[in-house]
Amino acid sequence: xxxxxxxxxxxxxxxxxxxxxxxxxxxxxxxxxxxxxxxxxxxxxxxxxxxxxxxxxxxxxxxxxxxxxxxxxxxxxxxxxxxxxxxxxxxxxxxxxxxxxxxxxxxxxxxxxxxxxxxxxxxxxxxxxxxxxxxxxxxxxxxxxxxxxx
Numbered sequence: 001x002x003x004x005x006x007x008x009x010x011x012x013x014x015x016x017x018x019x020x021x022x023x024x025x026x027x028x029x030x031x032x033x034x035x036x037x038x039x040x041x042x043x044x045x046x047x048x049x050x051x052x053x054x055x056x057x058x059x060x061x062x063x064x065x066x067x068x069x070x071x072x073x074x075x076x077x078x079x080x081x082x083x084x085x086x087x088x089x090x091x092x093x094x095x096x097x098x099x100x101x102x103x104x105x106x107x108x109x110x111x112x113x114x115x116x117x118x119x120x121x122x123x124x125x126x127x128x129x130x131x132x133x134x135x136x137x138x139x140x141x142x143x144x145x146x147x148x149x150x
Contacts, residue, residue, distance in 0.1 A: 096135030
């Protein structure tokens, strides 16, 4: 018996479910096609399927992949209201909620001198062992600088 599979013709359709104006769920096919798959040795086929299931750990295909590569490394987070965080990224989600450890928080406030009307910037720093950051306050996330990047 050969380890090659017979050619397979595949028909597929990408379905989208949405709620119509009358409140009823509607389904539509946005893209459909017929494709022919050539015979592939069984061993290669299994390896290809395994590679599809395991995302490559160093590939950046979307913005959150850059954050995924920064897991367990120190990052810089700029927040609303002139807050800055530097800490070790333990976890995150698609909303940019994050759990940071060994955090240094810097809060910058601006005061105006009543006599000279000059702006006086004051920074307050504090260290926090573990911090949950709500994602809607995040403005910028900077991963650590990597050596050898050209």
